[in-house]
Structures are given as C-alpha cells and as structure tokens.
Amino acid sequence: MKLLLRGHDDRYAVEQLQLALFPEEPMEPAAEPFSGDGAVSTLHTGAVWLTATAEITLHGKTGRACRRLRAAEADVPARRRLLQNTYYEAAMCLREPPAWGSLSGVRPTKLTTRALLEGKTPAEAEKLLRTRYHVSPERSRLCVEASEATVQAAQLLRPQDVSVYVGIPFCPTRCAYCSFVSSSIERFSGLLEPYLDALVREIAHTGDLLRASGRTVRTLYIGGGTPTTLSSAQLRRLMEALRTHIDLTELVEYTVEGGRPDTLDAEKLETIASMGCGRMSINPQTMNDAVLARVGRRHTAAQTAAAYEAARAAGYDAVNMDLIAGLPGDDPGSFADSLRQVLALAPENVTVHTLALKKGADLYAGRMELPSADAVAQMLAGAETSLRAAGYTPYYLYRQKYMSGSFENIGWCRPGTAGLYNIYMMEEMHSIVSLGGGAMTKINLPDGRLERFHNPKFPQQYLERIDDVLAQKDAAFRLL
Ligand code: SF4
Known part of the structure; x- marks a missing residue:
C-alpha cells in the first residue's frame, strides 16, 4: 500500500501506524502525481494552526479525516500525535477499530508507566490510553496493571x-x-x-x-x-x-x-x-x-x-x-x-x-x-x-x-x-x-x-x- 507525505517528513510515525492498521497490505513506494489505492498524509503549517489531513483509498473506498492544532502548542510529540490521529480517523472509515487503537509502538506501557510516575492515578492512566490513543478498555487495563508492577520494580x-x-x-x-x-x-x-x-x-x-x-x-x-x-x-x-x-x-x-x-x-x-x-x-x-x-x-x-x-x-x-x-x-x-x-x-x-x-x-x-x-x-x-x-x-x-x-x-x-x-x-x-x-x-x-x-x-x-x-x-x- 502506497504512502505519500505532503508538507512533512515524519514518515516513521505514519508508516508504522499504516503497517499496524493494514498489516495485510505490503508497503510500496509512492510519488507525485498520486492516484489509485494508498494513503496521503498532509500537513499544512499556518501562522496560527497546524492542519493535518489524511486520505486513504483501499479497494475502491476512501476514508478522509482532518484535524488541527495551535501552532504554538505543536512540539514534536504533539505534531506526531496530530498526524497519527488524523491518519487513524481516516483509516477507521475503512476498517473496524483495532484493540491497540492508534498505538503502533512495541512498548505501549511506557505511556502508562510515565503517567503513574508523574502522579496520575491508575484510572487516569487508563483513560489516557482510551481517549487519546483509542486503545480498547481491556488493553488499557492490561497496560496499567503492568505499569503498576513497573512502578514497584522501579523502587x-x-x-x-x-x-x-x-x-x-x-x-x-x-x-x-x-x-x-x-x-x-x-x-x-x-x-x-x-x-x-x-x-x-x-x-x-x-x-x-x-x-x-x-x-x-x-x-x-x-x-x-x-x-x-x-x-x-x-x-x-x-x-x-x-x-x-x-x-x-x-x-x-x-x-x-x-x-x-x-x-x-x-x-x-x-x-x-x-x-x-x-x-x-x-x-x-x-x-x-x-x-x-x-x-x-x-x-x-x-x-x-x-x-x-x-x-x-x-x-x-x-x-x-x-x-x-x-x-x-x-x-x-x-x-x-x-x-x-x-x-x-x-x-x-x-x-x-x-x-x-x-x-x-x-x-x-x-x-x-x-x-x-x-x-x-x-x-x-x-x-x-x-x-x-x-x-x-x-x-x-x-x-x-x-x-x-x-x-x-x-x-x-x-x-x-x-x-x-x-x-x-x-x-x-x-x-x-x-x-x-x-x-x-x-x-x-x-x-x-x-x-x-x-x-x-x-x-x-x-x-x-x-x-x-x-x-x-x-x-x-x-x-x-
Ligand atoms: S532461539 Fe528459541 S525459537 Fe530460536 S531455535 Fe532456539 S529455542 Fe527455538
């Protein structure tokens, strides 16, 4: 499946998500002019807003999404999240939500461990995964339990x-x-x-x-x-x-x-x-x-x-x-x-x-x-x-x-x-x-x-x- 980036070069963030959401579709090179099946992830950087769009076409169906973020709040992790969440929303027009939501990394517990170490409660850490990363309640619970063991081990x-x-x-x-x-x-x-x-x-x-x-x-x-x-x-x-x-x-x-x-x-x-x-x-x-x-x-x-x-x-x-x-x-x-x-x-x-x-x-x-x-x-x-x-x-x-x-x-x-x-x-x-x-x-x-x-x-x-x-x-x- 092709992936074209416009206006940004955070290929890793979007590519890993694409691999996780469409594992049966092998990655293919993409270039302009773009047409046919595949995904386009675009970022427009304005004076006030950063606007991300994603358009994914697969087997004749297309999913689209658009999100924005205040440019003043756009540090590297926030910008990456914006791109991933936009891609994720477009992908959800084409497939059922996966248990791990928009998380594509191999260490999902790092997020919940950090939250607990910063003083958040287990319930707040679970909510973070569910609302920000669309992780299922079952997987969120597993992560938080593992992170509670990590916090103990850290001592x-x-x-x-x-x-x-x-x-x-x-x-x-x-x-x-x-x-x-x-x-x-x-x-x-x-x-x-x-x-x-x-x-x-x-x-x-x-x-x-x-x-x-x-x-x-x-x-x-x-x-x-x-x-x-x-x-x-x-x-x-x-x-x-x-x-x-x-x-x-x-x-x-x-x-x-x-x-x-x-x-x-x-x-x-x-x-x-x-x-x-x-x-x-x-x-x-x-x-x-x-x-x-x-x-x-x-x-x-x-x-x-x-x-x-x-x-x-x-x-x-x-x-x-x-x-x-x-x-x-x-x-x-x-x-x-x-x-x-x-x-x-x-x-x-x-x-x-x-x-x-x-x-x-x-x-x-x-x-x-x-x-x-x-x-x-x-x-x-x-x-x-x-x-x-x-x-x-x-x-x-x-x-x-x-x-x-x-x-x-x-x-x-x-x-x-x-x-x-x-x-x-x-x-x-x-x-x-x-x-x-x-x-x-x-x-x-x-x-x-x-x-x-x-x-x-x-x-x-x-x-x-x-x-x-x-x-x-x-x-x-x-x-x-
Ligand atoms: S490393 Fe593990 S999986 Fe690989 S051959 Fe040895 S026992 Fe089997």
Whole structure:
C-alpha cells in the first residue's frame, strides 16, 4: 500500500501506524502525481494552526479525516500525535477499530508507566490510553496493571545500577518460527568452546569496566538461544567466570533461560542453582506433542513436566514458563489445555507470547497453515481468564512487529514474583550491558536518549572480532 507525505517528513510515525492498521497490505513506494489505492498524509503549517489531513483509498473506498492544532502548542510529540490521529480517523472509515487503537509502538506501557510516575492515578492512566490513543478498555487495563508492577520494580533501582545480559546463541535444533541468529548445535558444536573462551574475555573486561565506573549489577540474565545447550561443565565455567569477574553481591535477580526442556536434566539444574541463579525459565511453548513436532522442537510435554519437577527439586525461587499462541496445528481448545497443564505445575511466572513471524523463520515462507486471527484472539482471551482465576496478574507487556493480529506478549506473575530484568529491559529503565554474540548494549543517557552498541551477530564473527567487541565496551562505558 502506497504512502505519500505532503508538507512533512515524519514518515516513521505514519508508516508504522499504516503497517499496524493494514498489516495485510505490503508497503510500496509512492510519488507525485498520486492516484489509485494508498494513503496521503498532509500537513499544512499556518501562522496560527497546524492542519493535518489524511486520505486513504483501499479497494475502491476512501476514508478522509482532518484535524488541527495551535501552532504554538505543536512540539514534536504533539505534531506526531496530530498526524497519527488524523491518519487513524481516516483509516477507521475503512476498517473496524483495532484493540491497540492508534498505538503502533512495541512498548505501549511506557505511556502508562510515565503517567503513574508523574502522579496520575491508575484510572487516569487508563483513560489516557482510551481517549487519546483509542486503545480498547481491556488493553488499557492490561497496560496499567503492568505499569503498576513497573512502578514497584522501579523502587528497587538506585542511580548506579545496571543490568547485565549474557547471550548464548546456540540451540539444539532450530524451531520453525525462529528468526533469531541461533546456531544449531548439530552443525556448530565445534564453536562452543572457542565461543566460551571469547565470552570469558568479554566478561573479565566488563567486570573491570564495572568496577572502574562504580556501577552495580542489579539483575543478571543469561539468555539465548538456549544457554542450557551448554554442558554442566561449560555452564559452571561460564557462571564461575561471571562470579569471579563481576561483583554480584548487589543482585536482586539472577535468571538462566533453560528454554528447551530437552536440554535440562537434574545435574545441570543443580549446577546452575549452585552457582547462585534463583530464577529458571523452562519454555514448553505448547504442551501439545503434535504441535511441538510440527514446529521442530524435539521435546515432549512429558519432558517439560519432568524438567519442571527437577527445577523444583534443585530449589529455584521462581520458575517461568513460556507459551506461544498461534502455532501451526494449534487451536483454542488445545491452547487452553496447554495452559491448564502449565498452571497445574504452578510456576511463579507464565509468559504468553503471540506468534510473530519474521523473515528468516522457516514458517515465514508460509508452508504451514496458521490459526486465524480470531482463533488467536480466543486463545489469548481464554488465557487471560484462566490466569487471573489462578491468581496471576500482568507484570510486563510488549508488542512485536509482524505479530499475527493486533496482539501482544504478556508476562504474568503470582504476587511478589515479577521478573525484574524483563521489566527493566522492556521499559528501558536503566542501562543494559550485554555480552556475547548478537547481544545489544543499551546505555541510558542523562538526556533520556538511548545509545545502542551491537555485538557481531554470528558466533564465528564474534570470535573473530572479539578485540573490537572489547573496544566497543570501552566506548559504551565512557557514556555511563
Ligand atoms: S529455542 Fe528459541 S532461539 Fe532456539 S531455535 Fe527455538 S525459537 Fe530460536
């Protein structure tokens, strides 16, 4: 679908909204003279008024809208809102209102968190989403609940705190929906030891930088990929290096993403717990074995349950379990059954994702039929009802591009067990120092902006460029 801008150049704001409101219409280039299907977003800047118009034509129907704003009140966010709201109103002549209204960003809770931190009540924060951004009452409520958890988590943070992320970009096999640069261990097992050698160098270097900068580590998250693709001995070496080089005495949360249940056994789970990790993530994605086989996850629901019991025996304070709504071959009944089995295990956290397909995923090519948007909506609505009935509340929430339907991912927790790293990272509340292949360090600058530093994506590149990685860490810490 074409998009032409006249009188302004805020393409990102309007384009993201168009993608969110018309996900089935691919973006196309547009130029004057403009005709046929597509959208035109126009801004006229007068002495007193800024006037935005939007005209959208699709399949022979046209929607139009016009709004204005006093030029004196038109700072950058207000101008952007004017353009987006005008586009949204024109689009609503052509389609039903989406649950997320005119919000197209991946972090809708930032708006409600800011409102609460500025002293607004939860009811006022909810109203802000409903009236200014046309968000449905249900989604507004979810956002505010997640933001209330964020406000609590913020109280644990001190100005000198950072979080540390360590990436292990290896997995036993590749899931059909994965677009991450994870290397299958079947093909790349020879890289594991050299990868760990390089990672230990980055850990030691980062430890020096943390000490010299006076920064303290509040949460530590070992993610992937699947970190537990490593053997017990390799995990011990990694976690020993973290303990030796980085001061972990101020930690309030230490998570390891077990991810695939087939990589977990009692010995590994005990090793990880003995090294100080208190939060383990075990991700079934579904408890339907046929669906697991279809998406290339070579484990069963029985293995998930066994891994969970082994984690409990190893003594973790908190266990998270991830499910995905919208996998091929799944349906609302089967999804509800997966959740029922997960809830019977009583993990502290349950994260309900919606399938998001990106280029690079095998499923992206469309070889498998996926559940309809209506079916996914039923799965998510049923999940919310069951989770609330079991005493869980939402503690973080985000959206992704390429997600099926107008949905979101939500982390649910039992009282007092919110996953802090997830909140700090998703709400961008403080700097995240990230290590390993594919990791991204994000530094929160004093003026509110973020500076990002990317490590090389693939393990082989990471090994070859480890000296550059260390030099880049120096640059990141100069901003801290
Ligand atoms: S476990 Fe996660 S990172 Fe690994 S292949 Fe599957 S989706 Fe990708």
